[in-house]
Amino acid sequence: MSERYNPREIEASWQAFWEQEGLFHAREDDSRPKYYVLEMFPYPSGRIHMGHVRNYTLGDVVARYKRALGFNVLHPMGWDAFGLPAENAARDQKTHPATWTYANIATMRAELKRMGLSLDWSREIATCHPGYYKHEQKLFLDFLKAGLVYRKESFVNWDPVDHTVLANEQVIEGRGWRSGALVERRKLSQWFLRITAFSDDLLAALNGLERWPERVRLMQENWINRSEGLRVTFDLDARDETIEIFTTRHDTLFGASFLALSPNHPFAEKLAAKDAALASFIAECNRLGTSEAAIEHAEKKGYDTELKVRHPLMPGRLLPLYVANFVLMDYGTGAIFGCPAHDQRDLDFARKYKLDVIPVVAPPGSDPSAVTIGDEAYVGEGVHINSGFIDGTSVADGKERVAAKLEGERRAKREVLFRLRDWGVSRQRYWGCPIPIVHCGACGIVPVAETDLPVILPEDVSFDRPGNPLDHHPRWKHVACPSCGKPATRETDTFDTFVDSSWYFARFCSPRADQPVVQSAVDYWLPVDQYIGGIEHAILHLLYSRFFTRAMRLTGHVKLDEPFDGLFTQGMVCHESYQSEDGKWLYPEDVTKRDDGSAVQTETGRPVKVGRREVMSKSKKNVVAPSVIIDGYGADTARLFMLSDSPPERDLDWSDAGVKGAWRYLGSLWRMVALPAVALPPPGTVIVDGLDPRLNEVRRLVHRTIVGVTGDLDRFHFNRAVARVRELTNGLLEMPIDAAGARSVLREGLEIVTRLIGPMTPHIAESLWRMLGHSESLALVPWPKADEALVAAESVTLAVQVNGKLRATIMLPKTHDKKDAEDAAIASAQVQRAIEGRPIKRVIIVPGKIVNVVV
């Protein structure tokens, strides 16, 4: 070992050692409890970014910690390798998506290896590899047989200039990102997975996910959104037709002042065929694209069809029928009734089109005859007014009576509705898993035979033309029908990449098997004990994976419902952004900060506009490349910084100073062990009784730190774990080193520091362990246990307050009663002065904590 801390040298050598020894290869072993740690696998975009470094550092700490606790740990890595960026690269750089993707994987694999992660690389998978997607196709066919797959028409964003389907992120303010053309909604026949078959279960089972963050469960609950309501039929006036609406506020029916159809409602489309103005209104709505955010955020607009509907409870009353841009076709029946007084959107709409606003719920305690609605709808509880036979009832009672009456008249039906929609998985793209289906003129839709899987993507494709390359490939799609043998065509859509990531955690259990999963392997390893990834996946990816696991259970692949027993969602990595005078984004490495806080371009010296801290993104160039940090400081410094500055669930501000702090700490730790001020006794030296009290305090600190760090790691409080280890290090630096027995206490302390930081900074810890005279790898050393006798303190400090303000602290033996505490508190001189002779009214005592004297 060198005398200087040289991460470049030791990190490479320990990584080689771990790999040589195969220390992180996972094997099924019933003699030990298993622990499956998984971080969300990366999209191979080119280089790893700081978000990856953070994610994989967190996971690696857990993996190494659990190993030290005696668990048989599975910690695999792979690539979420299909996706749009590869096709964009193919267009822009003329490289084939596969070439681009595999090159990126090679680069990123090398970068990850330099982080010293305790991964089982023998299980590496890439979703774009036929060895993976073959099994995805098999799962799809199984789901099809089980009735979980169907086809239906649904909307896509259509770029009329590029003749291409656009992803939502490719639609910017209603226009295609490349062509700038106004986007249209266009209907296509697409494949859907019946996630709604599990709506109730996906919702109910959230309660059992005790090791998931509460907020993620809440978000999923709101996303699935079960609501009990009423489907009501309205008759059109002077036409023999009806409109069905869905509502959860049928108690407010008496306040209805209009009906509104979604622009994509079949009846709206039917009317538009004979109404050019309506057709153009619908076309305008369709230009909002398909994203719900865009639709709901847009100014509320409607088109008056001039048709009227009859109110089901007040036969004489006629309501106007509108087509409105804020009504979603995908939810309920695609039609609503508007009650402006008690729904904000309806109110905005009514004010704009000068419709009636009839209050029908009076807030509790208000004067029913004087209820008026201004700019805000009243959505709370209350008593019904202006509501015929339900006047005077509560919201719940009113609902019940209206439902009963309309059901009795067969004008309505109670219904439970979920906001959750079935999952459209068709993508009109090349770089995805082919959907194993053949379309035959005679037989219709025919699944590809399982013996013919995988349906492999053709390699000879060109991206010169817009649209899906699979569709205009000269030969690929032309095949014989698997059923009748006549000429037929392949499905040219590929899967949504969320399909790929919905079962990869199961594939890791048996990554080379020639079926999707091997029963014994998934039985042993699943569920994932700790899943770690970004909060941005809180809903879709996690919900789809939960669905997939259920679907795989139904089709006999696994025996469980919930794939992730524990979930941790990390925050993002942020950095300031920089712009030159002409508005161009600049990389942090090209900017120099001056002492006065201003910033200039390093090369030209021209001024730079410093933006706020925000999530690191390529588009704003506010990124710091992990490779630069690892080259300069080593992986352990990068890892330590990732863990020490912020709690992992919160966003992390990248700071060069913080990195330097981590680097300096590791340097001083190295010196403490490599260049000790005193010679240490050999390993295993027993610490004798009757130590100097100051040394006993040091030992107490050592053992309290074991307890503290253990608890911190269990609870993902990695930043506090780091703080505690540093406190211990400070304590060891200050200990009275000449006292009798001090050297064996120092040895104990240094060994504990080394073992506690092992999961966080594994390379330096291995080196320190070796320098401390041990020959086995630290990766094999069990987690330290604290000496409980030393952890328990003999005396405690109590805070003493007078009228809630801290005035003194007192030391008492650990075993004191309320009387002792009160006497000691009142006896204190500071307390006497604060009381100023006033009479004591009350004394509150929490033993071991606080005494509050109230005067």
Added chain:
RNA sequence: GCGGCCGUGGCGGAACUGGUAGACGCGCUAGCCUCAGGAGCUAGUGGGGGCAACCCCGUGGAGGUUCAAGUCCUCUCGGCCGCACCA
């Protein structure tokens, strides 16, 4: 627009179930040392006042509950994440 989360010194943050606010680190200040290094060591560091012991004010803002509030409640302001074809 809807749903969810977060706001504590100059900065990142600590404070388990309401009980000593600011642990640990960064930065800064002063001093020391030196084979001048991406060093190291010592002391100080929330704001205001005082020679001092000590006092007053302080957890985005405004109210409230309580002996006691960063923590609980109501309102409000600011930021972030998701919204179904980015991954």
